[in-house]
Amino acid sequence: MNKQSYLVAVVILALVAAGGIYWYSQTPAYSPGSSAAPISKQAQKVTSDNLAAETTDELANFDKDAVDLKDLNSTANDAALDAASNGLSAVNNI
Amino acid sequence: MKDTFKKAIILGAAAAFAFSMAAVSFAREGDSGNDNSSSSTATSSDRSGETIRTIIEEGRQKIEDLKNQIKDQRDQLKEKFQSARDEFKSKIDEINQDRKDLLTSIGEIKKQKTEEARNKARGRAVEGAQKLAGNVAMALVNRLGALENKLSGSKLLDTDKVTIKAEIDTNINWLNAKVIEIGNTASTSATTTKMQVQEIRDYSDTVKITVKRVSGEILAGRLNYIVSREETLANTLASDIAALKAAGKNTVLVESQLSDAKARIPAVKQKIADAMAQFKLITSLGAIKTNYEAGQALVKDARNMLDDVHKALSRVRGAINSLRGNGGLDTATTTPPVATTTPPVATTTATTTP
Numbered sequence: 001m002n003k004q005s006y007l008v009a010v011v012i013l014a015l016v017a018a019g020g021i022y023w024y025s026q027t028p029a030y031s032p033g034s035s036a037a038p039i040s041k042q043a044q045k046v047t048s049d050n051l052a053a054e055t056t057d058e059l060a061n062f063d064k065d066a067v068d069l070k071d072l073n074s075t076a077n078d079a080a081l082d083a084a085s086n087g088l089s090a091v092n093n094i
Numbered sequence: 095m096k097d098t099f100k101k102a103i104i105l106g107a108a109a110a111f112a113f114s115m116a117a118v119s120f121a122r123e124g125d126s127g128n129d130n131s132s133s134s135t136a137t138s139s140d141r142s143g144e145t146i147r148t149i150i151e152e153g154r155q156k157i158e159d160l161k162n163q164i165k166d167q168r169d170q171l172k173e174k175f176q177s178a179r180d181e182f183k184s185k186i187d188e189i190n191q192d193r194k195d196l197l198t199s200i201g202e203i204k205k206q207k208t209e210e211a212r213n214k215a216r217g218r219a220v221e222g223a224q225k226l227a228g229n230v231a232m233a234l235v236n237r238l239g240a241l242e243n244k245l246s247g248s249k250l251l252d253t254d255k256v257t258i259k260a261e262i263d264t265n266i267n268w269l270n271a272k273v274i275e276i277g278n279t280a281s282t283s284a285t286t287t288k289m290q291v292q293e294i295r296d297y298s299d300t301v302k303i304t305v306k307r308v309s310g311e312i313l314a315g316r317l318n319y320i321v322s323r324e325e326t327l328a329n330t331l332a333s334d335i336a337a338l339k340a341a342g343k344n345t346v347l348v349e350s351q352l353s354d355a356k357a358r359i360p361a362v363k364q365k366i367a368d369a370m371a372q373f374k375l376i377t378s379l380g381a382i383k384t385n386y387e388a389g390q391a392l393v394k395d396a397r398n399m400l401d402d403v404h405k406a407l408s409r410v411r412g413a414i415n416s417l418r419g420n421g422g423l424d425t426a427t428t429t430p431p432v433a434t435t436t437p438p439v440a441t442t443t444a445t446t447t448p
Contacts, residue, residue, distance in 0.1 A: 048330045052411055055323045055404060062316045062397065065244060069309040072179060072240055078302070080186045084230045085298050087193035088291045091223040093200050094216050094284050 171247040178240035185233035192226035217281040224276050224287055227294045231269045231276075234301045238262050238269075241305055248312045249319035258308055265301055272297070299379055306386045310373030313393050317366045317400065321359065324403050328356050331407065334414050348413040355406035362403060365396035 199219040206212040242262050245255055276290050331352055339345045372389035375381055 048327065048334055048411055048414070051323070051327045051330055052404075052408060055320065055327055058316075058320045058323055059400065059404065062313070062320060065248075065316055066313060066393075066397075068175060068179070069244060069313060072182075072237065072244075073306060073309055077182070077186060077237075080190055081230065081233065081298060081302070084189040084193050084226060084233075085295045087196055088223060088226055088230070088295055090197055090200050091219075091288050091291045094203065094219045094223070094288075 168247060171243050175240050175243040178236050178243060182233055182236035182240060185229055185236055189226060189229045189233060192222065192229055196222040196226050216284060220281045220284050220287050223291055224279065224281070227287075227291045228273050228276050230298060231273045231294055234298060235266050235269050235273075237305055238266050238301060241308055242266075244312055245308065248315055250311065250315040258311075261304060262308070265297075265304060268297065269294075269301075303376055303379065303382065306382050307373055307376040310376070310386060310389045310393070311370065314366050314370040314373060314389070317369075317393065317396050318363075320400055321362055321366065321403075324400070324407060325359060327407055328352065328359070331410050331414060338414065338417050343417050345417065348410060348417065351406070351413060352410045355403060355410055358399065358403045358406060362396055362399045365392050365399060369393045369396060 196219065199215065199222045203212055203215040203219060206215050242259060245258055245262070248255065250258070272290065272294060276287070279286050279290065335345050335348055335352065338348075369389045369392035372385045372392060375385040376389075
C-alpha cells in the first residue's frame with residue numbers, strides 16, 4: 001500500500017473513533033425506564049427505597065414499644081401497687 | 095494503485111467495525127440483556143451481566159431470609175412480653191382484692207371478745223398480709239419480666255443490655271427468694287411477717303425506679319437508632335444525587351431539599367440526648383415525677399421531629415426518582431439493599447439494686 005492509502009485508512013479510523021467517543025459521552029449513564037439500565041444504578045436506587053422503607057418500619061416499631069411501655073408504666077398499675085404497699089403497712093396494726 | 099486503494103478502504107472499514115463494537119459494548123456498562131449481537135465482546139458482557147444478576151438475586155434471597163428470622167424473633171418477644179404483662183395485670187387484680195381482705199381481717203381482730211379469738215383473727219390477718227406481700231412480689235416479678243423482654247428487642251448496646259439485664263435479674267431473684275421465704279413463715283410469726291412485708295415495700299420502690307429508668311432508656315435508644323438510619327438514608331440519597339449530577343441532570347433543587355432535611359437531624363439528636371440524660375437521673379422515687387415525665391416529653395418531641403426528617407428525606411427520594419424519570423421502584427429489577435450496620439446506642443446504666 002502506498003502513502004495515500006495509509007492516509008485514507010488513518011482518516012477513517014480517526015473519524016470512527018471520534019464518533020464513538022462523542023456518542024459515549026452523550027449516552028446517559030442511566031436510561032430512564034429502560035430495563036437495560038446499568039445494574040449498579042438500579043441497585044443504588046432500590047437501596048435508598050429499601051432504606052426508607054426499613055426506616056419507616058423502625059418508626060412503627062418505636063410507636064409499638066412506646067404503647068407497650070406506656071401500658072406497663074400506666075398510672076393505674078402504679079396506683080394499684082402503691083395502694084397495695086400502703087395496705088401492707090396496716091400489718092403493723094396486727 | 096486502484097487495487098491498493100481498495101485494500102485500504104477494506105482495512106479502514108474493518109477497523110471502524112471493531113472500534114464501533116467496542117464503543118457500544120463499553121457505553122452500555124456491561125448491560126447487554128437486550129442485545130443480540132453476535133460479537134464476542136457483547137457475548138462476554140451478557141455473561142458478566144447474568145452472573146451479577148445471579149449474585150444479586152442470591153443476596154436478595156439471603157436478606158429476605160434474614161428479615162423473616164428477625165420478624166420471627168420479634169414475634170416471639172412480643173408474645174413473651176404480652177404474656178408477662180397479662181400476668182402482671184392479673185396479679186394487680188389479685189392484690190387489689192388481697193388488700194381489701196387484709197384490711198377487713200385486721201378490723202376483725204378488735205371485734206373479738208376473747209384473747210384466744212383475737213389470736214385466731216391475728217393469724218388470719220398475718221396470712222392475709224403474707225398473701226398480699228407474696229402477690230405484690232409476684233406482680234413486680236411479672237412487671238420486670240415484661241421489661242426484660244422489651245430490653246431483649248431493644249436497640250441499646252449489647253454491653254448495656256447485659257448490665258441492665260443483670261440488674262433486672264438481681265431484682266427478680268431477690269423477689270422470688272422472698273416469696274419462698276414468706277411462704278415458709280408460720281402465721282404465728284407476726285414479727286417476722288412485719289419485717290418481710292417492710293422489705294417487700296422498700297423493694298417495690300426500687301423496682302419502680304428501675305422500671306421507669308429502663309423503659310425510658312429503651313425508648314430513647316430506639317429513637318437514636320432511627321436517627322442513625324435516617325443519616326444512612328441521607329448519605330445514600332447524596333450518592334444518588336451525585337450520580338445524577340454526573341449524568342448531567344439538574345440537581346440544584348434536590349440538593350437543597352436534602353440539605354434542608356439533613357439540617358434538621360442535629361436538633362433531633364440533641365432532644366434524644368437530653369431525654370436519655372433525664373432518664374438516667376431516675377435514681378429515686380422523687381426523680382420519677384420530675385425526670386421521667388421530662389424525659390417522656392422530650393421523647394415525644396424527638397419522635398415528632400423525626401417524623402419531619404423522615405418526610406423531608408422521602409420528598410428528596412421522590413424528587414430523585416422523578417429526575418431518573420422512573421416514578422419509583424423498578425420491581426422487575428429489584429436488587430438487595432447494601433448491608434448497613436448501624437451502631438447501637440451507648441448508655442451507661444445507673445444501678446438501683448438495693
